[in-house]
Amino acid sequence: MAAPPEGAAGATNQVMKVRYADVDDSNFALHGRAVPLLAGLLALALVALVAACLYLNWACNRRHRRHRADLEATAAAAVLPGLDADAINALPVTLYSPTRSNERNDGGGEEEQAAEAECSICISALVAGEKVKALPPCGHRFHPGCVDDWLRSHPSCPLCRTTLLPVTSAKQDAC
Structure with missing residues (x-):
């Protein structure tokens, strides 16, 4: 005998329904050392972010100064006047x-x-x-x-x- 097609009467499709009222919030609670540890990790991440921003600012300014010096040197070389x-x-x-x-001795x-x-x-x-x-x-x-x-x-x-x-x-x- 053939199996009944899906969705037909008598098929066993079970839909799982989750009620949010049934979720226990106790899994998300912080107890004991978790609060200071989480605060310390957040402070460490903030310090790392500030350090990365300061480094990128320094590196970009250094590159900009070097590029500007190269442009000034090129401009100074280009401005050299000709001979009088x-x-x-x-x-x-x-x-x-x-x-x-x-007549040449250098082998040209x-x-x-x-x-x-x-x-x-x-x-x-x-x-x-x-x-x-x-x-x-x-x-x-x-x-x-x-x-x-x-x-x-x-x-x-x-x-x-x-x-x-x-x-x-x-x-x-x-x-």
């Missing part, structure tokens, strides 16, 4: 003569010679006999008009970023 007209005109202008690989390759044979500002070839301006600290050569425009707004070599400004030490400034 006298300093730009004082740079030597010579006639370009390409170096030959058999063809790529290095090709880089030396062009003005890296306008990306055009330097022609033998053409006027070029060589920067003293690094020796990189450029067309005078190209490098003069660059040096009016930047105090460094456009290729290697070597500074052309005179170095002043902090000790000399303090005296």
Whole structure:
């Protein structure tokens, strides 16, 4: 014989009904040492929360100060003015003569010679006999008009970023 389907008459579905009046509240009562222990745990949690907040505040302020110092240093580096007209005109202008690989002692390759044979500002070839301006600290050569425009707004070599400004030490400034 087949089992009667659920919900049909004669099925044994029992629904459990709980009356809240039947719940005993004595399980939730605090007796003896429980009150001071609970108060101590609450105080400990509060102290831990305050300590965590103070640490996070300190860490965020430290990071913010470091970030602000980095921004100020970057801004100070970006504000460096270019060279004045006298300093730009004082740079030597010579006639370009390409170096030959058999004259070189340092073993420079063809790529290095090709880089030396062009003005890296306008990306055009330097022609033998053409006027070029060589920067003293690094020796990189450029067309005078190209490098003069660059040096009016930047105090460094456009290729290697070597500074052309005179170095002043902090000790000399303090005296």
